[in-house]
Amino acid sequence: MFAAKQSDLTPAQRAHIRRILRLLLAYAIVLPPLVWLRAHRHVSDAASLAMAIAASLPVLGIFASWGRYLSAERDEYQQSLALRRIAVATNATMGAAIVWGFLQAFGVMPLIETYWVPFVWVVFQGMYGCIDVFSSHRRGNGQ
Amino acid sequence: MTSPARTLRSAAWKRYNIRILLLSLLYAAFLLPAVYGFKHKLIIGAVAWIVAVLPAIPIIGIFGAMGRYLVEEQDEYVRMLMVRQMLWAMGFTLSVATIWGFLDNFELVGHVDGYWIVVVWYFGQGIGSIVNKLTLGDGGC
Numbered sequence: 001m002f003a004a005k006q007s008d009l010t011p012a013q014r015a016h017i018r019r020i021l022r023l024l025l026a027y028a029i030v031l032p033p034l035v036w037l038r039a040h041r042h043v044s045d046a047a048s049l050a051m052a053i054a055a056s057l058p059v060l061g062i063f064a065s066w067g068r069y070l071s072a073e074r075d076e077y078q079q080s081l082a083l084r085r086i087a088v089a090t091n092a093t094m095g096a097a098i099v100w101g102f103l104q105a106f107g108v109m110p111l112i113e114t115y116w117v118p119f120v121w122v123v124f125q126g127m128y129g130c131i132d133v134f135s136s137h138r139r140g141n142g143q
Numbered sequence: 144m145t146s147p148a149r150t151l152r153s154a155a156w157k158r159y160n161i162r163i164l165l166l167s168l169l170y171a172a173f174l175l176p177a178v179y180g181f182k183h184k185l186i187i188g189a190v191a192w193i194v195a196v197l198p199a200i201p202i203i204g205i206f207g208a209m210g211r212y213l214v215e216e217q218d219e220y221v222r223m224l225m226v227r228q229m230l231w232a233m234g235f236t237l238s239v240a241t242i243w244g245f246l247d248n249f250e251l252v253g254h255v256d257g258y259w260i261v262v263v264w265y266f267g268q269g270i271g272s273i274v275n276k277l278t279l280g281d282g283g284c
Binding site: 038043045048049051052053055056059060063064066067070083086087090091094095097098099100101102103104105106107108111112113114115116117118121 | 177181186191192194195196198199202203206207209210213226229230233234236237238239240241242243244245246247248249250251254255256257258259260261264
């Protein structure tokens with residue numbers, strides 16, 4: 001089943017997935033030692049800055065990979081699906097951020113680190129992807 | 144070919160501007176009493192949640208208006224410019240949020256209210272417009 005699904009992927013999608021997997025691997029390798037260092041050793045501000053940037057880089061690479069995928073994708077249908085998913089995830093994330101932001105500002109909810117914003121974005125992308133797959137299956141069964 | 148002057152006068156663009164204007168007025172109408180109420184401790188309990196969320200609703204509406212504009216815009220070139228602008232805004236915002244989040248985690252900067260994300264997103268739209276201008280010769284909306 002996975003092999004059949006894999007063959008459905010466009011070359012741009014395969015390249016994008018490879019890039020994402022490498023970047024996630026880099027993230028998993030880079031983050032734990034940085035967290036450990038921060039928790040167990042006294043780190044100067046300059047080193048903390050370097051560590052924060054090092055932790056951010058793989059995640060920034062993931063966003064860059066999305067941009068590269070959109071420009072590399074030759075299948076216009078797949079491109080439009082990706083754009084739709086990104087638009088829905090972005091709008092939902094901005095909506096969540098603004099609601100949370102006002103709840104924070106008026107002291108109703110606590111302040112949180114902003115890296116949760118990209119996390120929420122990825123979750124919304126996944127949710128929309130699931131809804132899309134589910135609805136296309138339903139359309140397929142209906143025909 | 145579509146000239147920038149013509150694109151700015153499209154019917155979809157006009158409707159989009161009217162919606163943004165109305166939503167901005169609604170935003171001000173919700174925000175000012177909320178700020179006054181919280182500042183003078185007039186709002187407590189469950190009402191505080193409602194009053195805090197009310198100013199967020201017009202901003203969410205603005206994102207909805209952008210989505211609707213993309214659906215209504217008939218000029219594919221102008222729509223492509225807007226989509227590119229939004230993609231740049233998204234990449235910029237998520238990158239800033241990631242970097243700031245880790246700087247915050249390593250205690251180099253303080254926490255910020257979540258609504259700044261949206262401010263950064265609008266700034267990112269400006270960056271997208273500049274990129275459009277530099278790469279395609281047309282800034283777009």
